[in-house]
Amino acid sequence: MKTLSTAVVVVGSGSAGISAAFELYQRQVPFILVERGDKVGGAGKFGAHGVFAVNSKQQQAKGVTYGYEAAFKGFTDYNHYFVNGELLARFLKLSGANIERLAAMGLPVTVEPSEQKAHLNDPLVYHKFNNFKEKMTNWDRLPAQFIAAGNQVLLETAAVDLDYDDGLKAVIVADKAGTQTRIETTKVIFADGGYCGDAQLMADKYADAAEFLNLGERKADGTGIKLAQKLGADTTHAPVLFAHGCAPSRQINPMRRDSSVETLTNLPLLWLDKTANRFVNEDVVYDFAMWANAAHNVQGKYYVVLDQKTLDHFRTQTVSLEDTFERQFCEVGQTPRTTVGPLSNIQADFDAASQTGEVVKADSLAALATKLKLPLAALQRSIQSYNQAVAQQNDTTFLKPTDELLFGVEDGPVYAIVEHCAILGTLDGVNVNRNCAPVTKAGAPIKDLYVVGNNVNGLYSDGYPSYEGIANGFAFVSGWIAATEAVKSLSQVKAEV
CATH class of the missing domain: 3.50.50.60 (FAD/NAD(P)-binding domain)
Structure with a gap:
């Protein structure tokens, strides 16, 4: 030796x-x-x-x-x-x-x-x-x-x-x-x-x-x-666990910044766990550690659920929500953007992610429940409750801020981004x-x-x-x-x- x-x-x-x-x-x-x-x-x-x-x-x-x-x-x-x-x-x-x-x-x-x-x-x-x-x-x-x-x-x-x-x-x-x-x-x-x-x-x-x-x-x-x-x-x-944010995969993660799927991951949209139940105020997305801890608390995986109408809105409009990772990628002194969109490539990005399984697309909530193996009754109940919060601008359960209650979910086509608890180590x-x-x-x-x-x-x-x-x-x-x-x-x- x-x-x-x-x-x-x-x-x-x-x-x-x-x-x-x-x-x-x-x-x-x-x-x-x-x-x-x-x-x-x-x-x-x-x-x-x-x-x-x-x-x-x-x-x-x-x-x-x-x-x-x-x-x-x-x-x-x-x-x-x-x-x-x-x-x-x-x-x-x-x-x-x-x-x-x-x-x-x-x-x-x-x-x-x-x-x-x-x-x-x-x-x-x-x-x-x-x-x-x-x-x-x-x-x-x-x-x-x-x-x-x-x-x-x-x-x-x-x-x-x-x-x-x-x-x-x-x-x-x-x-x-x-x-x-x-x-x-x-x-x-x-x-x-x-x-x-x-x-x-x-x-x-x-x-x-x-x-x-x-x-x-x-x-x-x-x-x-x-x-x-x-x-x-x-x-x-x-x-x-050194839990820090969430993402669909290493290909669509916060370090790459090249996919509209990742952008919507970083916003307080509707999140459902493996039982099809809402589990947190999605505003937690703005605190990296707590965001990941919330995912860790529901067995490390959840779904961001949205419909085609919402996807189309992001494609053509500016949305008054801040991408949670926007500030991380600004250099010292640089002013961050506090809006998202228009995201002209969003449909192509979601279609590509649907081919790899990072996004699950379905023609209806029932079909989405089947693909994700979720209880349909729970999924319908969660969607109905969230849509009511959006319509009334009042989240009585998780207390999401009113200015983040922007998008309900209607039946078909619907999408679920598959999210994982991201870690930086132990x-x-x-x-x-x-x-x-x-x-x-x-x-x-x-x-x-x-x-x-x-x-x-x-x-x-x-x-x-x-x-x-x-x-x-x-x-x-x-x-x-x-x-x-x-x-x-x-x-x-x-x-x-």
């Missing part, structure tokens, strides 16, 4: 891993960065548009008063005190300074109102990447800086085991051909992004896993979590202390190991909260914490020697 040696091994190059590597690079501590993919980056690079922070210099300049105290209390209350208080506190207190670190990494952000309509009046805590494409480019430039300083970046390489005997001796990695290399080291930082890429683990934890649309890092298979658990780390925690894994060191069930830290980002328990109780950018912000900060603690430990050992 080939042998390498270094001071620290960083596993994963998403937000947490690249942040840890950058800290080691700045402190001139030798490291090897291991990345399973053929390029650096994870969910934070390819999907995230910003980070959460309090007390940043930008916020101070704007007079933002929402700071550590309000964030700590709000987040703790939100999670009903099922949180790692010390870790949460350390993250929040470093989150503001992390904004300056991002600029130094070539990933500058600007504090601005939320990308989500539901949170436009929230405190200014969201810091958006100034330019999404430049963020991707600058992320890709970081490995060259690391290598120029004498470090190594191993792509298409994954951690597979640890040599551990009262302390870390080596990390065993394997390339895509299965060839193993022994990296002798005394510190490892697991930043490999949770376990959403492990189909069996997902099925074990989530009864509706088969319905999920995974828009996250499918290469994240829980390796860091499993290797830490193997050494006695406590992984006791309720499963926490947010549970290993219990850690404030230093991001994994702990046993007795609370004792396992030395030489650090677990960060989406591998960590303790920030969320049962789901991703409506604090925009919190997962990405924590990933960057936890990587920073772990690298700082690893360097501190190395220095202590050196001093003792």
